[in-house]
Amino acid sequence: xxxxxxxxxxxxxxxxxxAKERALRGEKVINGTIGMMHLDDGKLPLSALIRSxxxxxxxxxxxxxxxxxxxxLYREGLLEWFFPDVFEKxxxxxxxxxxxxxxxxGAITLALKExxxxxxxxxxxxxxxxxxxxxxxxxxxxxxxxxxxYDEEGHFSFPQLKERLDSLxxxxxxxxxxxxxxxxxxxxxxxxxxxEWENMVSLLSSYRGKVxxxxxIAYFDFASEESKAAIxxxxxxxxxxxxxxxxxSFSKTFSFYGLRIGALSILAPTSKQAEEIFDxxxxxxxxxxxxxxxxxxxxxxxxxxxxNTREELKREVALNRDIVHKRASLFLEEAKECGLKxxxxxxxFFCSLPCEDAVVLCQRLKEKGIYLAPVSTKVLRxxxxxxxxxxxxGLAKRIREAEEKDS
Numbered sequence: 199x200x201x202x203x204x205x206x207x208x209x210x211x212x213x214x215x216x217a218k219e220r221a222l223r224g225e226k227v228i229n230g231t232i233g234m235m236h237l238d239d240g241k242l243p244l245s246a247l248i249r250s251x252x253x254x255x256x257x258x259x260x261x262x263x264x265x266x267x268x269x270x271l272y273r274e275g276l277l278e279w280f281f282p283d284v285f286e287k288x289x290x291x292x293x294x295x296x297x298x299x300x301x302x303x304g305a306i307t308l309a310l311k312e313x314x315x316x317x318x319x320x321x322x323x324x325x326x327x328x329x330x331x332x333x334x335x336x337x338x339x340x341x342x343x344x345x346x347x348y349d350e351e352g353h354f355s356f357p358q359l360k361e362r363l364d365s366l367x368x369x370x371x372x373x374x375x376x377x378x379x380x381x382x383x384x385x386x387x388x389x390x391x392x393x394e395w396e397n398m399v400s401l402l403s404s405y406r407g408k409v410x411x412x413x414x415i416a417y418f419d420f421a422s423e424e425s426k427a428a429i430x431x432x433x434x435x436x437x438x439x440x441x442x443x444x445x446x447s448f449s450k451t452f453s454f455y456g457l458r459i460g461a462l463s464i465l466a467p468t469s470k471q472a473e474e475i476f477d478x479x480x481x482x483x484x485x486x487x488x489x490x491x492x493x494x495x496x497x498x499x500x501x502x503x504x505x506n507t508r509e510e511l512k513r514e515v516a517l518n519r520d521i522v523h524k525r526a527s528l529f530l531e532e533a534k535e536c537g538l539k540x541x542x543x544x545x546x547f548f549c550s551l552p553c554e555d556a557v558v559l560c561q562r563l564k565e566k567g568i569y570l571a572p573v574s575t576k577v578l579r580x581x582x583x584x585x586x587x588x589x590x591x592g593l594a595k596r597i598r599e600a601e602e603k604d605s
Contacts (some may be wrong), residue, residue: 199325199346199355202556202576207330210571210579213560231571232382233547234455235583242453242520247510249592252497260459260493264577266480268461272495276461280418280446284430285465286302288437292469295476297483298461298490302416303394304448305462307334309412309443310375312478314338318372322362326541326550328384328414329573331377332336344377347388352542354394355525360401364407374409376402381425382417382546385524385579389421389544392428400431403439411436412443419451420519421545437465441475448498451515459494522547525590527580532594538601547583552576553601562600568593 206212217229237243242601267273272312273296277285285564288294299305321335335342344406345362347353359376367375378398381389390398402409413433418426436442445462462479466472483489501507523545530549533540543549553559555573563570572581 200576201326201552201574203558204332205329205574207333210329210573213569213571214253216564219280220567222324228568228585228593229389230581230589231569231579232584233450234546235450235453235522236585236586237521238588242455242556243514244453245514247514248452248501251270252493252500255493255497255500257309260496262299262492263494264489264492266484266518267494267509268490269495269499271499271503272298275463275499276446276448277395277463277506279451280415280504281433281566284434288434288465293437293466294463295466295470295472295479296461297457297476297479298495299483300458300487300490301449301460302414302445303330303460304458304487304490305335305443305445305447305460306331306377306414307337308414308462308479308482309445310334310398311486312409312475313375313412313443313593315324315478316373318370319375320366320371320373321377322359323377324379324383326534326573327377328578342591345385348542352445354388354390354397356394356397356401356541363405367408369426372408374405375412376409377414378493379414379416381415381421382544384546384547385547385550385573385577386541387543387549388541389546390425390428395428395432399436402436406439412439412445413437414443414445416447417450418446419515420522420547422426425545433465434483438467441466441471441504448494452498452501452511453589454471454494454498456521456570457491457494459491459498485582519545521587522582525585528587528590529580529582529594532592533598534596536595538594538598540557541577548579551580551597552564553577553578554569559600562603566596568596572596593597 203224214232217227221227285294321342323331323344324347326347331356346355346358442465444463448454465473541550557579571579
């Protein structure tokens with residue numbers, strides 16, 4: 199899979215700022231750069247329930263430091279939100295431990311810092327992944343290694359992944375961390391099928407004691423119920439054999455983007471290993487940021503502690519997921535009609551387009567007031583989440599016309 203060279207990890211944020219500035223000047227802009235969901239009226243989907251709950255959390259207890267791991271009600275509530283009634287046995291056995299973090303980025307960073315303490319470590323990233331991953335890895339572990347996302351038929355490339363793992367061990371690596379962003383992978387929107395998750399469990403379990411998984415589920419609530427169930431059952435099976443880090447975020451789920459609140463869980467084969475890794479989390483968090491956002495933690499714990507409130511939130515999140523998926527379906531249908539190539543997409547905020555020169559195409563589209571984000575020099579990402587539905591219609595054809603200038 200040739201995705202070209204890496205691009206600066208802050209390029210997406212810079213493009214988003216530029217698009218917003220042009221819009222403020224009264225220019226007509228289509229801004230499909232940023233991973234924040236907006237409704238068709240341009241506003242974040244923050245319901246009255248969420249806004250009123252946040253507004254209540256202005257007591258002294260909301261402004262004081264929390265403990266380093268974070269409030270117990272928050273940590274228990276978020277696991278029940280993402281994985282209802284899934285890890286009961288593992289929790290009773292002390293094999294599941296969770297710490298609050300500043301968003302999903304904090305969770306990934308903390309997992310990398312803890313993993314870096316192992317002997318002869320290596321990190322294996324998807325070639326086509328979130329542009330921030332490589333810089334996160336290099337902060338603690340030097341340059342990462344990469345695996346191909348897909349085979350020629352557009353399915354997850356297990357043979358190539360196994361070859362990359364085997365080659366790292368032949369080179370003398372003793373511990374390998376596989377980073378996987380699923381479901382709704384950024385930047386493609388791919389989701390592993392149930393069968394692919396079964397293959398993942400089988401493959402990683404065969405490297406017992408040598409491979410760990412870091413699963414980034416930032417877009418979990420925007421996947422299908424089938425995809426979420428496949429992940430839950432697979433994690434139960436996998437954590438019997440290998441430690442699994444699960445990086446969670448409420449940025450996308452509740453539009454808490456700027457509040458920076460998430461969590462990192464360790465699911466381990468034994469309680470002793472879980473406790474040792476969790477101790478590493480606490481030391482790392484204390485060194486990196488001390489404590490997480492107490493107000494956001496308390497507000498989420500409040501939201502998740504009542505059954506009727508949870509059900510209302512589930513309905514709201516499902517509605518948001520359906521809005522994004524309808525936008526995606528419209529774009530992909532028109533892309534197929536006009537011959538615009540798109541990487542395999544299932545659900546989620548983004549899709550990605552293979553192209554000869556993503557930077558040149560980005561600039562060409564900017565001249566037409568269309569902002570999309572290169573995630574490498576040969577891949578352009580489009581964010582369905584932030585584009586009003588009326589801006590989706592006809593967009594694929596405009597992108598295809600800009601591409602054809604090279605042919």
